[in-house]
Amino acid sequence: xxxxxxxxxxxxxxNLALVDEDGRVCExxxxxxxxxxVQVVQEGLRTLGQAVxxxxxxxxAGSTGSARQLVGVVIGADVVKNEITAHAVAALHLAPDxxxxxxxxxxxxxxxxxxxxxxxxxxxxTVCAAGTGSFLDHQASRLGVPIERFGDLALAxxxxxxxxGRCGVFAESDMIHKQQEGHRLEDIIAGLCEALVRNYxxxxxxxKDIRPPVYFQxxxxxxxxxxxxxxxxxxxxxxxxxxxxxxxxxxxxxxAREAMLRDxxxxxxxxxxxxxxECTTGSFECQGCPNRCEVVQVWLAGEIIxxxxxxxxxxxxxxxxLPAG
Numbered sequence: 001x002x003x004x005x006x007x008x009x010x011x012x013x014x015n016l017a018l019v020d021e022d023g024r025v026c027e028x029x030x031x032x033x034x035x036x037x038v039q040v041v042q043e044g045l046r047t048l049g050q051a052v053x054x055x056x057x058x059x060x061a062g063s064t065g066s067a068r069q070l071v072g073v074v075i076g077a078d079v080v081k082n083e084i085t086a087h088a089v090a091a092l093h094l095a096p097d098x099x100x101x102x103x104x105x106x107x108x109x110x111x112x113x114x115x116x117x118x119x120x121x122x123x124x125x126t127v128c129a130a131g132t133g134s135f136l137d138h139q140a141s142r143l144g145v146p147i148e149r150f151g152d153l154a155l156a157x158x159x160x161x162x163x164x165g166r167c168g169v170f171a172e173s174d175m176i177h178k179q180q181e182g183h184r185l186e187d188i189i190a191g192l193c194e195a196l197v198r199n200y201x202x203x204x205x206x207x208k209d210i211r212p213p214v215y216f217q218x219x220x221x222x223x224x225x226x227x228x229x230x231x232x233x234x235x236x237x238x239x240x241x242x243x244x245x246x247x248x249x250x251x252x253x254x255x256a257r258e259a260m261l262r263d264x265x266x267x268x269x270x271x272x273x274x275x276x277x278e279c280t281t282g283s284f285e286c287q288g289c290p291n292r293c294e295v296v297q298v299w300l301a302g303e304i305i306x307x308x309x310x311x312x313x314x315x316x317x318x319x320x321x322l323p324a325g
Contacts, residue, residue, distance in 0.1 A: 002059035003052070004260070005269065006253025007044070007075065008086065008246065009037045009067035012106020012133055013219060016044045017249035018052065019257060023093055027051055028246045030219075037067040038074055042275040045075070049272030061269040062086075062256035064248050073298055073306040074279055076270040079256045084122050086251030088112050091215045093254055094241055099211045102230065102238070103247075104200070104220035106133040111204050125204045133219050139172065139192065143185065147223075150189060154225025157190030164195065171195055193225035197233050214238045217247040277301045286310055 003026060008015040014037065016029040029044050062079035063072040064086040072080040083103075091098045092114065101112040109132060113121040140147040154160075161183050164174045171192065178188050201210075214234070216227055221244040230238045243250060260267060270277075280299045285292050293310040307315045 001056050003056050004253045004257040005048075005058050005061040005075075006086075006249040006251065006256060007041060007061070007063045007065075007071055007077075008083070008248030008252055009033065009041060009063070009065040009071050010105055010107075010248075011066060013245070014040045014044060014065075015246040015249040016041075016048050017243070017246050017253050018048065018058075019250065019253045021257075023254055023257060025243060025250060028243055028249070030245050037070060038279050038281065041071050041074065042279070045272055045275040049275065052272075058267065058269050058271070060256035060260035060267050062252035062259075064252040069308065070281070070296075070298065074270075074300065075274055076268040077256070078268050079252065079259050081252060081255050083248055084110065084112055084119065084124075086248045086255065087217055088114060088119050088251070089254050090247040090251035091217065091241075092117055093250070095213060095215065095239070098213050098215050100208075100214040102200070102214065102216045102218075102221075104132060104216075104218045104226070106219060108132060109200060109204050109218075111200075111208055111210075113208055113210075121208060123204050123206075123208065125200075135171075136196075136220065136223065139175070142172075143189075145185070145189075151222070151224030151226070151228075153186045154190040154193045154223075155228055157186040158184070159187050160190035160194055161187050162195070163188070163191040190225060190229075193223070193229040194232070197226065197229040201233060210234065212236045216240045217244050219245050221245075274300075283309070286315065288312075288314060 002021050003018050006017045014031045014033045018027040020026050027048055029048055031040050031044050033040050061075055061077045063077040064081050064083050068080050087101055087103050091101045099114050103110040110124045137147055140150055161178050164170045175188055216238050221240045227238055227240055277300055283294050283296045286295050291311055295307055295309045295315045297304055298306045310316055
């Protein structure tokens with residue numbers, strides 16, 4: 001059996017997915033990045049490699065996310081794509097008629113508008129963390145509530161209070177004020193969910209033609225309170241797919257599958273054993289011109305396998321020693 005690997009490395013989570021020849025999801029893995037993208041990817045490959053039955057061959061690999069370039073050279077990815085494309089492909093694979101995708105991750109959020117299976121518009125919010133997973137984790141910790149219970153508490157609200165959600169700092173201040181006034185915890189959490197949805201629709205979704213069917217993806221989609229708030233604001237159902245946490249990785253795997261079946265070539269994937277190879281990174285400032293470019297170098301098993309960051313190509317175009325295997 002042949003399978004296709006997808007890896008999505010973000011600021012908060014690193015996700016891996018394996019799909020079969022028909023695009024069905026075989027294995028998924030969700031890990032915390034913890035500021036160590038390469039090491040966590042190696043840990044994920046080690047775990048996934050042990051879970052995959054003998055006789056399964058990885059015929060293609062893809063990477064996406066904020067560290068897609070770095071991870072791509074380390075694992076030998078056949079396809080390196082941005083998150084917008086990966087999430088759109090995954091959503092379309094599950095629901096060919098999907099027309100809007102909401103994606104909220106650990107530190108950013110996105111909206112993707114699709115028509116007839118094509119991305120026609122998108123937007124990202126990377127300026128403010130209000131509404132993202134890290135913000136919700138912080139609020140859950142401050143309130144002494146496990147993040148897993150956040151959604152259930154929001155659904156138990158009787159009279160959601162109005163929270164200022166335009167800014168993360170203001171939202172937290174407003175929540176503290178509402179607590180001190182004596183409002184119920186459930187009503188405050190529900191109010192926060194509604195505030196975050198307003199913030200998302202007014203900023204990320206501003207001017208976008210949002211139409212159903214809508215898919216809600218990313219780790220934050222696990223919060224039933226956010227889904228409820230979206231449905232209340234939009235007036236129609238919002239679907240949270242089964243593998244909502246790892247949709248970016250699934251999209252990367254599907255893109256790798258498409259590329260390899262189209263091109264009929266051998267994969268560049270280095271194999272599960274790359275999880276045991278020492279990988280290090282470093283950088284230096286080029287003194288060749290006033291640009292002072294910061295050049296990144298990647299070593300695998302003591303050999304430089306990639307360089308990037310220079311504008312002129314002086315360093316990135318130099319030949320690199322690609323280790324065997």
